[in-house]
Amino acid sequence: MKKHLLNVTSNIEIARNIFEMKLTGPGVGSMTTPGQFLHVSVGNHSSKLLRRPLSICDVDLDREEVTLLYRAQGEGTKQLSQKSAGEIVDVLGPLGNGFELAENDHNRKALLIGGGIGVPPLYYLGKHLKSKGIEVTFILGYQSIEDSFYIEKFNEIGETIVTTVDGSLGIKGFVTDAMMNVMNDEPIIYSVGPAIMLKAVEERAGGLRGYLSLEERMGCGIGACFACVCPTETRESGYVKICSDGPVFKMGEVVL
Amino acid sequence: MKKHLLNVTSNIEIARNIFEMKLTGPGVGSMTTPGQFLHVSVGNHSSKLLRRPLSICDVDLDREEVTLLYRAQGEGTKQLSQKSAGEIVDVLGPLGNGFELAENDHNRKALLIGGGIGVPPLYYLGKHLKSKGIEVTFILGYQSIEDSFYIEKFNEIGETIVTTVDGSLGIKGFVTDAMMNVMNDEPIIYSVGPAIMLKAVEERAGGLRGYLSLEERMGCGIGACFACVCPTETRESGYVKICSDGPVFKMGEVVL
Amino acid sequence: MSRLHVSLPGLNMKNPILPASGCFGFGKEYAKWYDLSVLGGITIKAATLEGRFGNPTPRVAETESGMLNAIGLQNPGVQKILENEIPALQPFNIPILANIAGSTEEEYIEVTRQISSSPQVSAVELNISCPNVKEGGIQFGTHYRSAANLTRKVKAVSEKPVYVKLSPNVSNIVEMAQAVEEAGADGLSMINTLVGMKLDWRTGNPILGNKTGGLSGPAIKPVAIRMIYEVSQKVSLPIIGMGGVSTAEDVLEMMSAGASAVAVGTANFVNPYVCPEIIEQLPKLLDEIGVENISEMTGRSTKQWKTPLSSR
C-alpha cells in the first residue's frame, strides 16, 4: 500500500468512450494480484478531489507497466482520458484483496463473467488462472458492439462468449443468458460488474462456488471512512468494507 | 472584446519566476493598443475560477502572436506557467483602454516608468511611441538583479535606466530615485506599477503631464461587477472602474 | 410555445435562464458580448434609494471553486437606474427582475414603490440577504419575523410580483421561506452567498477590504441544491434557483431539486458567454433524457420520492 507517481506510456480510446491507459514506474512491481485496484487521482490543481477506483487489468512486470481500462463517463474519468504520454498519474495501490485460489480450486475449470466496465480485471485474472493450468471460459457482456473491447485478447486466454444487450455482437441478452451452457463442468465462477448483475449471476449459479467483485462509491479507498460498506450476514459486525475487506468476496458472503 | 482560444507557442522562464508566454491565434489581430490587457483563464477543470488580468507586452501582427510577461507567484499564475507549447489558453480581450496620445504629446519626449511586474506593457508602448518618432527613456525598477528581465530589449527602444532595491543592478533604490535626472525636457510620463509606486511617481512628477496604469483585483474584467473601482474626484459618479474605464488614467484623474 | 418556456409570476420567460443580480451589472456590458434578447430574463444589480459607493477594495478574492465578493451594493440609486439603466434594456424585450436593497424598512419600501412602477420592470427581488453591508441586508434575512414584516410592507406598495431572496446563512431555511410565503411573497430567489473570509497566510490580514465577503460559485452549489430541495417541499411558491450554476447539467439538477427558473452569477466571470451557451445546450440534454418541456423538470426529484423529506 503505497502512493505512486506513475508515468503515462499510452492512453488511447479502444472503443466508444473506453480508454486503455498504460502506466509505468517502480510501484508496478507490487501489483501482482488480480482483482486488486488502484485509487487514481484524476487531476492536480483540479476541483475533483476524490480518487477513482480502477481495477488492475494487466501487469507487465518486466516493463514495470500496469494497464487500466476505463470508461470516460463522468467528469473525473473524462479528465483522465485527457492525459497524454509522459504525464504523471498519482495512484494509491495496489488496494483491496484480489481473487485468491483455494487449494481445492486448482483442479477445476473457471468461468469468468464480466459486464461492461467490470470486464478489465478478468483479463489479468484469466492470465493468472491459465498460467496455473486452469481452463478458463469468459462471458463478457456489453451494451452493443461499439462498446465492446479486448475480445481478441480474451480469446487468446480461453473461450470467450460475448453477449450484447442489442444483439449487435454475440448472443443478444445479458451475461446470465449465456451461463447455462457452460456450467456443466461445475466451474468456479468469478464475476465482476454492477450489483444487479452479480445478484443475477449468483442466483443463476445455483450452488456453484465462486467469487464476486463489488463496486461502491469510495472516499478513502483504504478502510478508514466507512463510505463503501456492504451488509453481510456472515460477520459479527454486520458489514464489510468493499475497499479493504473486498472488493472480492466469496459468493454468498455479502448481501447484494 | 471577444473570447479567444489562443495557442501557446512558447512559455519560458526568463528570470526568477518571471515567464514569457507567446500565444497565437486570429484574435491577436485586434490587440493593437498598448496598455490594454487580456483576462486570462488559468486552467480548465480547475478550481481556480477567476481570470488573471495580464498586460499585452508585445504583439507581432504578422505572426499573429501576442507576448505576455508574468510573475508566477500565486496558484493561478503558477498553473499558467505549466502550460506548454501547443496547449490552449482561453483569454478575453483586448480589454480596457490603453495609452493614448493627445495631439500635443507628439512633439514631446516620453519617460516610461515601470516597477516589477508593471514593466511589461511599457515594452509595447515604447515601441509604439518610438515608431511615432518620440524619444523614449525607460526607468525600470526591480527587486534585484535576479528579478530583472527584458533590459536588453528595452535598450533597443531607448535609454533604459534600471533601479534595484538591493542595488545588485543599476541604481540602488526605487524608480523615483532615478526620475530627477531625466525630467529636464519635461517628458510625458507613462507609469505602471503598484499603487504606492504610482503615487510616488505622481508626486515626484510635479506638474508634468502623464498617464498611469492601475492594478486592482478583478471579477468580470469588463465593467459589470464593480470589483475594481477606484475613487476619483473628477467624475460625477465618484469612481472609475479600472477594468473598463482604465486601466490607464491621466495623472491626477484618480485618487491613489 | 418553445420547449424551454417557463412561466413564473410576472416573469414570462422563453427559457429558464437569467443572470443573477450583481453579476451582470445592468446588462450593458454583456450586451457588447452577445444579444441579450436570447436570455429568459435579466436580474439587475441591487438598487438602493440613494447612490452608494460600496466597500473598500479589494472587493473580490478567489477561493477553491468559488469566490468571495464584498462589493457593498454599489449602485447609482434608484432614480438614476430608472432614468439611465432600465431604458437601455428596452430593445432586448426580456423580463426584468429588479433587485432591491436598503438599510431600513422605509428604504426598501420606497425603492420598491419607485422601481415597481416602471412599466419595464416585470418583478422585484427583495434582497434581504446581502452579507456585505452593515445595516439592512442580511439582518432582515436571518430573522424570520423581520423578513416577514418587510415582505408584507413591500408587497403592500409593489405594483409587481415580489420575490424574496433568501440567505443561506440561517439555521432553518424552511422556516424563513414559510414566513415570507405567509407574508405574501409571490416567489423565492435562493440562494444568496454564504458569508466567508480569506486571509493572506503571510501577513494574517484579510484579503478583502471589507474583511468578510459572500461566497459564490460551484463550491456552494450543494448547499443551494439542498436548500431548494427542502424548501420546495414545504412552500408552494415558485423558486428562482441559483448558487454555483455553470452548466446546463447544473440547471437541470437545480430544477430537479425544485427550481422553476435558474439564475447564473459567478459563472459569467469565468465565461461571458455562459448564459447563451447553457440555453443552447439545454434542448440537447432534454433530448438525452427524453423530456419534452423543461418545465416538467421542476421538482422532479421530490416528485419521485413522493413523500416530503421531513416526514421520512
Add this chain to the structure above:
Amino acid sequence: MSRLHVSLPGLNMKNPILPASGCFGFGKEYAKWYDLSVLGGITIKAATLEGRFGNPTPRVAETESGMLNAIGLQNPGVQKILENEIPALQPFNIPILANIAGSTEEEYIEVTRQISSSPQVSAVELNISCPNVKEGGIQFGTHYRSAANLTRKVKAVSEKPVYVKLSPNVSNIVEMAQAVEEAGADGLSMINTLVGMKLDWRTGNPILGNKTGGLSGPAIKPVAIRMIYEVSQKVSLPIIGMGGVSTAEDVLEMMSAGASAVAVGTANFVNPYVCPEIIEQLPKLLDEIGVENISEMTGRSTKQWKTPLSSR
C-alpha cells in the same frame, strides 16, 4: 520544546496537526501508511453507546472542490472502541481526542462517562453537529439552549476536557459559541460540515442514499475561516480549526484566523500522507515569514486589527 508545539486543554501537542473525526477511522488504516507518532494528535471516529450500522450507500458524492458524506455515524459502540480501537493507538503516544455522538442527552452523557475514563483519552469532542442522523447530532447544534444544556451535563461527568464541535449550519455561530463557553466547555472544534445535496441530473434522484449529506473539503474553507475569525474574538476558548485544510498554508491561514490547532479531514482521502507532509512543511513557511513559534500565529489577524470585528 519544538517550535511547532501547541498546548490546549488536555492536548499537549508536538505540532498543531490532527486528523479530523470520521476521516481517519481509529487510526489503524493510516498506520499502514506512516508512523502516526509524527502527528500532533488524533481525533477518532464518533462513538455512540451501541454500535451503529449507519446510512444506506452511496455514502459519498463528489462536488466541486468538496465532497458530501452521509456515513451516519457508523461505529462499533463505545465499549468495543475502548476494548479494541483505543488500545491499538498506545504505541504512538499521541493525544487522543475522542468524538462523541448520541441520539439523546442520556446517550451523550453515558458515552462521555465511559470514554473519558480511559487513561488513554486526552479530551472529548462533543459532536453536536452531525448532519447525517435523524436524531441528536445537529438538532443539538442548531439550538443554543440545547447545546448549552448538553455541554453542561457532559462536563459534569467528563473526566477530561470537553471540546464542543460546532455546526456551521446556524444563523449565528458566535451565539452558539458563547452559549457553550458559558456552559463550561474547555474548547471548541469548528467547523463540522455544511448540509448539502447532489442530484443526478439524468434521473433527478439524489446521489446519496441518505439524500442529504455533509459538505467538506476546500470548498468550505472560507466559511470555516470566517466563523473561526468571528468566534475567536468573542470567546476565550481555544479553537481546533477545521474545514477544507489541505496545505501548510491553509493551516497558517486558519491559525491566523484564531485556531490554536488544526484538524485535517477530507484531504486525507486526496493524499494519505497529507498530515505528515504538512507537518514537514510548516517550519519552512514559518521561516519564510520570520515567525519562530507556531503558537504565535493564533489569532494574528484579529490581533493586527486590534478592535474586535463586531465593534467596527
